[in-house]
Amino acid sequence: MQRTKWTERKFDSIHDNGLLPGIIERLEGTPARLYYKAGKLDNAIVTTDETRWSVKKEIGHLTDLEPLWLKRVDELINGLPVLSAADMSNAITEQAMHDHQTYEQLLVGFFAARMKLVGKLKSLSEEDLSKASLHPRLQMPMRIIDLAYFVAEHDDHHLAKITLLINSDTSWMTQNVS
Numbered sequence: 001m002q003r004t005k006w007t008e009r010k011f012d013s014i015h016d017n018g019l020l021p022g023i024i025e026r027l028e029g030t031p032a033r034l035y036y037k038a039g040k041l042d043n044a045i046v047t048t049d050e051t052r053w054s055v056k057k058e059i060g061h062l063t064d065l066e067p068l069w070l071k072r073v074d075e076l077i078n079g080l081p082v083l084s085a086a087d088m089s090n091a092i093t094e095q096a097m098h099d100h101q102t103y104e105q106l107l108v109g110f111f112a113a114r115m116k117l118v119g120k121l122k123s124l125s126e127e128d129l130s131k132a133s134l135h136p137r138l139q140m141p142m143r144i145i146d147l148a149y150f151v152a153e154h155d156d157h158h159l160a161k162i163t164l165l166i167n168s169d170t171s172w173m174t175q176n177v178s
Helices: 017-038 055-077 091-095 103-122 126-130 144-167
Strands: 133-135 140-142
Touching (some): 017 126, 017 144
Antiparallel strands (some): 133 140
């Protein structure tokens, strides 16, 4: 089974804001899921080879993107026409020293960053939920619910990669899809 590259994913707009509490629940649960997967690992760098990110770098990458998610929520609230673009080269993650941190440091850092996003999402008004901005890569309008779903799917994409790395079973994965 091949994994779809993140950059090849397509997303449909979600029209029912009543689904947002469930999506927020997913987002709030990601730190616990990460802890379940990586919290008991010793501090060895778990990777399949040098061309792929390690488990530590995968966790660090999730943390590295939290400021972008928060910025995009603010941009939506403020009615900006286009959301900030992600750095598709992942320069922040590539340059960070995530492999030199302990799993505990990485997990605590992600938890703190994610709770800021969850808190912000929980505080939004109905008016905030109706605003839309263009996603620069997908070239589609996004509302808060679409962004939240996008982030939850991004989390799951990297959690699946972490599972592969931990299990060292990448036989079904034929390409690097970081």
